[in-house]
Amino acid sequence: AQSVTQLGSHVSVSEGALVLLRCNYSSSVPPYLFWYVQYPNQGLQLLLKYTTGATLVKGINGFEAEFKKSETSFHLTKPSAHMSDAAEYFCAAKLQGGSEKLVFGKGTKLTVNP
Amino acid sequence: KAGVTQTPRYLIKTRGQQVTLSCSPISGHRSVSWYQQTPGQGLQFLFEYFSETQRNKGNFPGRFSGRQFSNSRSEMNVSTLELGDSALYLCASSTTSGSIEQFFGPGTRLTVL
Numbered sequence: 001a002q003s004v005t006q007l008g009s010h011v012s013v014s015e016g017a018l019v020l021l022r023c024n025y026s027s028s029v030p031p032y033l034f035w036y037v038q039y040p041n042q043g044l045q046l047l048l049k050y051t052t053g054a055t056l057v058k059g060i061n062g063f064e065a066e067f068k069k070s071e072t073s074f075h076l077t078k079p080s081a082h083m084s085d086a087a088e089y090f091c092a093a094k095l096q097g098g099s100e101k102l103v104f105g106k107g108t109k110l111t112v113n114p
Numbered sequence: 115k116a117g118v119t120q121t122p123r124y125l126i127k128t129r130g131q132q133v134t135l136s137c138s139p140i141s142g143h144r145s146v147s148w149y150q151q152t153p154g155q156g157l158q159f160l161f162e163y164f165s166e167t168q169r170n171k172g173n174f175p176g177r178f179s180g181r182q183f184s185n186s187r188s189e190m191n192v193s194t195l196e197l198g199d200s201a202l203y204l205c206a207s208s209t210t211s212g213s214i215e216q217f218f219g220p221g222t223r224l225t226v227l
Contacts, residue, residue, distance in 0.1 A: 032214055036218075041220075041223075042220055042221075043118075043204055043218040043219050043220045043221050044204065044206075044218040045218070046215065046217075049214065049215065051214055090157065092157075094214070101147070101159045101162065101170055101172070102147075102149075102157075102159065102206075102216065103159070104156055104157035104158075105156075106156045107156060107157075
């Protein structure tokens with residue numbers, strides 16, 4: 001069965017520092033991969049997605065992620081954290097050609113310190 | 115284009131009651147999926163509807179049900195509410211079943227007392 005693991009339920013960085021949020025997937029076939037952000041009392045907003053092609057994917061708000069098949073990883077990075085990046089981040093996977101079902105990681109809460 | 119709307123945004127019920135939540139997808143989107151988000155279990159898939167038919171179902175008891183109307187609006191119903199049903203219920207829409215990308219609504223926060 002497909003699963004998504006996010007390493008670290010809480011990550012704290014200083015403003016201006018590198019943000020690195022880790023995501024690994026477990027699937028016999030590389031799935032579509034997504035990163036979503038959730039602000040308090042709001043729904044999920046798509047940051048970026050990997051389907052096929054270029055393995056380095058750029059998203060909104062300066063975030064990017066790299067798909068590494070050999071490591072079954074899809075880590076999210078941002079070179080310089082901003083206070084407004086404080087939120088919860090979810091990695092998700094969806095089988096290619098499968099149903100609508102997204103399988104989510106448990107989420108990583110990002111704190112940005114001034 | 116308006117996004118996914120969910121009503122109501124907040125709901126308080128007592129154990130044993132039933133509840134109906136509504137989701138209006140983005141105009142032109144025909145697939146609606148529902149997810150439950152709790153601190154303990156995270157985000158879990160409930161079901162997906164496309165063209166008024168349930169296409170997929172997650173691992174939830176039969177107390178959780180849903181339907182979709184001809185205008186693609188969807189409702190989900192939870193009967194005989196339990197304390198553990200307290201959660202944020204998120205609806206997501208996509209153009210068709212099997213689409214790559216889903217667009218999420220703001221959610222309905224259900225509290226069961």
